[in-house]
Structure formats: structure tokens, C-alpha cells
Amino acid sequence: MWQQVKDYIQTKYDTAPEFPWRAYPDYAVFRHRDNRKWFALVMDVPASKLGLPGDTPLPAVNLKIDDALYRSILLRENGILPAYHMNKLHWITVLLDGTVAEEHVFELIDASFEATASAAKKEKARPAKEWLVPANPKYYDIVRAFDEADTVNWKQGAGIRKGDTVYMYVGAPVSAILYRCRVTETEIPYHFESEYLTITALMTLRLERRYGKEEFTFKRLNEEFGIRAVRGPRGVTNKLGSELKT
Incomplete structure (x- = not known):
């Protein structure tokens, strides 16, 4: 390589x-x-x-x-x-x-x-970037949140800026990308700490699109796009980004 x-x-x-x-x-x-x-x-x-x-x-x-x-x-x-x-x-x-x-x-x-x-x-402003961000249903019901409102505050991801696109991957038992969001605000002061999670800032996500649970499953992400895990924010490859836009 x-x-x-x-x-x-x-x-x-x-x-x-x-x-x-x-x-x-x-x-x-x-x-x-x-x-x-x-x-x-x-x-x-x-x-x-x-x-x-x-x-x-x-x-x-x-x-x-x-x-x-x-x-x-x-x-x-x-x-x-x-x-x-x-x-x-x-x-x-x-x-x-x-x-x-x-x-x-x-x-x-x-x-x-x-x-x-x-x-x-x-x-210097970099071009807007696309991210894949995980949501763990054990800690927060993101499905319910987006059923009730079209904006949510979420843990600030390293490197994510206003104007970026976030594709929300919902973990087990869903294990699929369900939402496309636009980042409308970042670095909102916030403090939360537990045994499993520490949050020092939030970002605001505005819902732009929903995906069916069978469209972008973890199995497909693994087999077609080489994604072996979604543990934290990561960039979206050109190949996956193209598919998500169709």
C-alpha cells in the first residue's frame, strides 16, 4: 500500500x-x-x-x-x-x-x-465533510428523539464542524444507518461524566433524511464498504457517500 x-x-x-x-x-x-x-x-x-x-x-x-x-x-x-x-x-x-x-x-x-x-x-475553512457517527440505544433513544423533533443536541465529535454532514449509525439491535443530519452548531458548553461516557461539549444536528432499517445495515457496510466497526466518529468514504446520496 x-x-x-x-x-x-x-x-x-x-x-x-x-x-x-x-x-x-x-x-x-x-x-x-x-x-x-x-x-x-x-x-x-x-x-x-x-x-x-x-x-x-x-x-x-x-x-x-x-x-x-x-x-x-x-x-x-x-x-x-x-x-x-x-x-x-x-x-x-x-x-x-x-x-x-x-x-x-x-x-x-x-x-x-x-x-x-x-x-x-x-x-482556512476546509470543505464541508461527511461523518459516520454511532448512537448507542442503551444510552439514548435517538429514534424516539427524531420522531419527536427534527433537531437534537449530540456529543461533539472531534473535528466535526458547522456545516458538516453526519450520518447516524444506530447500534444493536438496529445496527444500521438511519439518519442524515446537518451540523448547525458546535462546541456548545456541556458537562457530563459517567463510568462509560464523558461529554464536554455538544453539537446540534438537524434531520435531513431518514433511511430504512434494511438499507445500510452493518452487514452491508462491512461487506461493501469495508467498515468493520463504528465505535466513534469517522469520515465517510467517497463510495459510501455516493450510495447514501442516491
């Missing part, structure tokens, strides 16, 4: 790889043009160095994920590990051996690019 990663970064960010180490001539670094900060380090790492069995070199990329909650969620996924040789409080290592779906790798590259961008670059 190294070539796909290189092509993606060069096409989207117009950035070529640098190879700064003589001892590791295949280790490639991608930097921002303005602040020269790294946002991706591609390398081959012995499996044992990543806490995995064996010493076979594994292709991997180190990426920066500043949001602690999002990072902890990512580390539960197969193929995403604490960063090799970098600050584990801010970086992760993502395997490029096919364990992590290509579209998901690209999403994480985008997140790392944004996390390492200069303040000036971050201030």
Missing part, C-alpha cells in the same frame, strides 16, 4: 517524500511546506518492535492524532498500534499490509495533516 499512500499524498497535498536517513534509506517522511512539520512517516518495522509475533518487517505509517479519545478508539482496531519510536501520546502506527482498509488509512492521513498544520493553515 506504500505506493497508494505516496500517490494519495502527492495528489491531494502536492508533497513529495523525503528520505533523510542514510541508515534507513527506505524510510520516507512527508512534511508541510510552510512549517516543515512531519505529518507522515512511512517505514518497514519488525513485527516484534510493534508488540506483534515474529520479526518479519511490516510496512507501516506513523500519523499524528491529537484527540486522546479518538486515538484510544483507533487503538482498539486491528492494524492500528501505539506509535513506533515516536510520542505515543500523540502518534499512532498504522499497518499498510491490508489490515486497515485503504480508505481508512487515507482518512487518518488527512487527520494527521490537519493536526500538524500551521495555525494559519488551520484557520
Whole structure:
């Protein structure tokens, strides 16, 4: 997947790889043009160095994920590990051996690019983004909420901004995408803490469309779009986004 990663970064960010180490001539670094900060380090790492069995070199990329909650969620996924040789409080290592779906790798590259961008670059408005956000019926009856009103306040997701689109995935026993919403307000101050959930801010979602329970089931998301879990907010791939708009 190294070539796909290189092509993606060069096409989207117009950035070529640098190879700064003589001892590791295949280790490639991608930097921002303005602040020269790294946002991706591609390398081959012995499996044992990543806490995995064996010493076979594994292709991997180190990426920066500043949001602690999002990072902890990512580390539960197969193929995403604490960063090799970098600050584990801010970086992760993502395997490029096919364990992590290509579209998901690209999403994480985008997140790392944004996390390492200069303040000036971050201030520039990015295009509206589409997100897949989970709702657990054990904690909140989102179906009833949208039956009673067309707007709800929801836990603020890292990186989600006003104008973004949120596709709400309702967990078991429904296990399907049921709603498309527009984010109309973000960073609403709020505090809630329990054994299972901590909320520090809310966002307002306005309902735009409903989907049938059999349209976008978890089984379909897994088989057709490579989505293996919906544990926290994640970007929507182009393929899934196109289907959701039809």
C-alpha cells in the first residue's frame, strides 16, 4: 500500500517524500511546506518492535492524532498500534499490509495533516465533510428523539464542524444507518461524566433524511464498504457517500 499512500499524498497535498536517513534509506517522511512539520512517516518495522509475533518487517505509517479519545478508539482496531519510536501520546502506527482498509488509512492521513498544520493553515475553512457517527440505544433513544423533533443536541465529535454532514449509525439491535443530519452548531458548553461516557461539549444536528432499517445495515457496510466497526466518529468514504446520496 506504500505506493497508494505516496500517490494519495502527492495528489491531494502536492508533497513529495523525503528520505533523510542514510541508515534507513527506505524510510520516507512527508512534511508541510510552510512549517516543515512531519505529518507522515512511512517505514518497514519488525513485527516484534510493534508488540506483534515474529520479526518479519511490516510496512507501516506513523500519523499524528491529537484527540486522546479518538486515538484510544483507533487503538482498539486491528492494524492500528501505539506509535513506533515516536510520542505515543500523540502518534499512532498504522499497518499498510491490508489490515486497515485503504480508505481508512487515507482518512487518518488527512487527520494527521490537519493536526500538524500551521495555525494559519488551520484557520482556512476546509470543505464541508461527511461523518459516520454511532448512537448507542442503551444510552439514548435517538429514534424516539427524531420522531419527536427534527433537531437534537449530540456529543461533539472531534473535528466535526458547522456545516458538516453526519450520518447516524444506530447500534444493536438496529445496527444500521438511519439518519442524515446537518451540523448547525458546535462546541456548545456541556458537562457530563459517567463510568462509560464523558461529554464536554455538544453539537446540534438537524434531520435531513431518514433511511430504512434494511438499507445500510452493518452487514452491508462491512461487506461493501469495508467498515468493520463504528465505535466513534469517522469520515465517510467517497463510495459510501455516493450510495447514501442516491
